[in-house]
Amino acid sequence: MLRFDNVSKRYVTGLDVLAGLSFEVAAGEMVFVTGHSGAGKSTLLKLVGLLERPTRGQVHVDGADLARVRSRGIPYLRRRIGMVFQDHRLLLDRSVFDNVALPLLITGTPRGEIARRVRAALDKVGLLARERAAPQMLSTGEQQRVGIARAIVGKPPLIIADEPTGNLDPQLSVEIMNLFAEFGEVGTTVLVASHDLFLLKRMRKRVLVLDHGRLIDDFRPGEAA
């Protein structure tokens, strides 16, 4: 589903943020990317969604070599990736429903189907009753769940989330992570960047550890380590 071959990334500032990264993630797998702040977690996720391009090496998403995706193709790649952000990035001037509907509107989904799928997504994150609410009226945890509903509404085969629980208390964080784990169970590949070691231990999923842009460990808590 996801393959990095000897990927390096250097920003114009000159430092290698990622160096010689190689790993593979199978379809339906849930993987955490962790490491100290500045280790390159966000950069790794950005390469997957073509927010940035690697300086060296190849990234394959769902069999597609991203180096061959031109500017015009980027939107179509992103439609197959659900993105979740630490600060949720909801549009504050629209209702919860309209926020979640956005990816479907973009792909030109028929209106009746939009309503059906938005409700299904909101139901999955437990916010069906709040579809008419404005994002500001929700709690931080609820806002993050709306962000997740928006990421899954298009049924993408891959979900990437950058510190999705960074702003949440431990209890809420576990709930959110369990939500991601559920998607994994239905065949969706999930890649989550997080530096919350307690959470990683608890989830018992595969973990990639970055240190100054190098992959220094790849393990599953409770199995080998």
Place this chain on the structure above:
Amino acid sequence: MSARHRSGGEAAATRRPRRPWRELLEAWRDQHFYSFFSSLGRLAARPFTSALTVLVLGLALSLPLFFWLAYDNARAWSGGLREARDVTAFLDPAGDAGAAVALADELRRRDDVAAVLVRSPEQGLAELRQLAGFGAALDVLDGNPLPSVLVVTPRAADPAYDPPLVAELRADPRIDLVQYDAAWRRKLSGILQLGERLVAVVAALLAAATLLVIGNTVRMDIQTRTEEVAVMQLIGASDRFVRRPFLYSGLWYGLLGALCALLVVVAVELALAAPLGRLLGEYAQGAGVRGLGPPLALVVLGAGAALGWIGAFIVVARHLASGRPAR
């Protein structure tokens, strides 16, 4: 965007899914509906800025219209003047009526003369009396000071040159004064040509100004929506999708600006029509003020809409290009 990524090596993940045309048509309609209303919402969200933009555009667009109307009226009004080729000869007042008729007969026999009209001093006086205000002044005179007048129509000739007839009349001792306004008429034609050019230049300048004003307004609109644009792009919106509501905004600005310009012009027309009509009526019988016709109004609306669309397109294209990852 018609770019389907069909080539074998192109990423499967970025291939556009094929769908039945009917569904595509409905999606297209839905998206335009969405853009149409969201662009109106954008205008309404900042009513003061929008109104200001529309007013500025209205005044800017009305200016070339006023120039054009002035030119159009001047052209229509001077049409008769420019056509007339008559030579007017004022005879020596010392001569009597018989001398005038004799000279007229002499001229009629010439090959290059089409017609000669004799107007006696009495006719001239009667005409003068009819003109408002002159009656009392004429009563003060004891005799008739007016000369006999011959209006000579030359046979058609090249309008760029004075016919030789004019010079011969000027040399004739029986004639006091020859009035032939060809030179003045040629000048009038020149002025009208200049006016036409001026209208075009003013229209071009203000079209450019319109483009800039709308571009700038849409740019401010984008700036307040950078986050929205960024999020849209992250969740897979094509450039087209992001661009569309802004294009509609530009279209609305242009259209409303043009409508505003038309209203300004019509208001000024209504205010000026009566006094101007009276003034013109005294010079050119029957020629009223020429206003703005429906065809021109449609052209103005279309031009406004097109300028708005183009202005918005340029600005949004720049913004989108700046947000792409470098290769």
